Amino acid sequence: GENVEQHPSTLSVQEGDSAVIKCTYSDSASNYFPWYKQELGKRPQLIIDIRSNVGEKKDQRIAVTLNKTAKHFSLHITETQPEDSAVYFCAASSNNDMRFGAGTRLTVKP
């Protein structure tokens, strides 16, 4: 099955800086890569996703890039704000079998 590794496990940035979270996956057949944000005490919620036929996708301050050859994808958050503080999970889906990374705890310091 699919195996997803996520780095770093914790990330601390100053408000206004950019944050980058990276994930690698093992199954070259994976074709769907969502990112979820989980605020403290709340449920994970989808913030952005990308499919394997696209290399990059942006939504306001967040973007995701996908390198199929290297089997890695990244989440980029620009102009970070304190409300971006949360745990972020990447996931990869192969044959409609979705697996998550271990999560990155992002702290944005005001």
Added chain:
Amino acid sequence: KAGVTQTPRYLIKTRGQQVTLSCSPISGHRSVSWYQQTPGQGLQFLFEYFSETQRNKGNFPGRFSGRQFSNSRSEMNVSTLELGDSALYLCASSERVSGYGEAFFGQGTRLTVV
């Protein structure tokens, strides 16, 4: 539409007991996936049910089992509880099979085994 509902929200059990958790998906969603969340371990996949059939299963012992009913509601059962089973158990529903599109999570059931 109502969101994904999990019951109960909190549960305290003793080692050796068994427990059943419930997940009601969003109306019209046929896929329900279960995850165990522990600090540092992320979201570990337990299993997925689609139209009452188990599609996939993660690397958990046979003490963890589940089922899905005709109305898409799903239950997860853990028998012979161990201290290490203490975790937040999340379910997620989606219209189609997992990995095809957005999964909507419930708020989870926090299980504490003492």
